Amino acid sequence: MNDKYLRDIILSFMIAGKDTSAASLSWFLYMLFINPLVLEKVVQEIRDVTSSHEKTTDVDGSVESINEEALDQMHYLHAALSETLRLYPSVPVIVMTFFQMARVNKGDNIYYIAYAMGRMTYIWGQDAEEFKPERWLKDGVFQPESPFKFISFHAGPRTCLGKDFAYRQMKIVSIALFHFFRFKMADEMCNVRYKRMLTLHIKGGLHLCAIPRTHI
Template sequence: MQKAREDILSRFILASEEDPETMNDRYLRDIVLSFLIAGKDTTADTLSWFFYMLCKNPVVQDKVASEIEESVEWAQEDNMETFTTRLKQGAIDKMHCLHATLTETLRLYPAVPVDGKMADEDDVLPNGYRVIIGDGMNYMIYAMGRMKYLWGEDAEEFRPERWLANGVFQQESPYKFVSFNAGPRICLGKEFAYRQMKIMAATLIHFFRFILEDESKGPIYKTMFTLHMDKGLYLFAQHRKISA
């Protein structure tokens, strides 16, 4: 018997059979489009910055690699495909250091660096500032991630351990760590994004150690709606020796 497909779209199609009137083809089309627009460049850009930071911080790269090795029930004969199938939710949940490293990357290099809002009605902001219906405003996610006022004197430093207490990941208020927005319109794909990025990162880091192709070149920002790295990131991948 053919195994039922378990990807997100297949699940939506299955759910649409229960309510075909609301979840019609147009609805499914919109879901696919919004997932692609909201979820593709955001996670891809974050992974580029993440691997860049791992190359700049090889001690962190090795720590993340050890954690992956300890969290997954892997076998010496695993290839990338079989290893990925071992990355079940239980194993992913144990990867606190990887979670912290991705979060620290998103603090310094938020995939959405500036986010815009528009007033739906006349209002007064908490600081007393008046806004009129239709007024637009932006909040600077990139700048907020680097404010000493919010993160302390070492705000500009890459320190994943700021997110850990006794090795356990500590959430921050989404109004302080704003990379996923906050409040009722917080990113719907946040957990999905972490899962996807953790699976990709864990698989690559388990098998390879990464170094920059050219240490002398810094990455150049290409700010669009998302925070791209101009011309991509060139790395060398060396086979990682895995302890038996």
């Protein structure tokens, strides 16, 4: 291990995590807008965990409140992010090359569609297409699903190395955004659709209006 190796690892994290995290946060914001009760619960959790009722103009104080302990207590936020990734996985189609398996020839490519798997009723139940963060909670505590069921970060030895980093990043950004701003869609009649790419972006982007909060 040397400086070049460490530099390459850092660059890989930055490049691999940039578009995927940005796309996930865009879908997350959109899902909150069309599910106002979920948005209300997310904001309430931010208020309760960070005790940020009156500190919207205190940037330093706000940043200090987003610590490890606070992030670990954001169970509902974590559930809402996971539910977003279930319905809108950052990488909707995965291809893998197999080197040796009993029923697959060496060099064959195998595709699985994470976007479709996240919406299958026989995997997630009859409410599979509903945005329902509560499916991830038990007595208010986040309960992770098997990575072979929740496939957005892959599974087994191919599990995404940046999974925990991505969750931390999305939580921090979400907390900061909802601490200082209220949001609404610039065009509430806009037909939001995905764009066919390697990563699942919103076609044309998600255009928002940010309104400073006087209190959270």
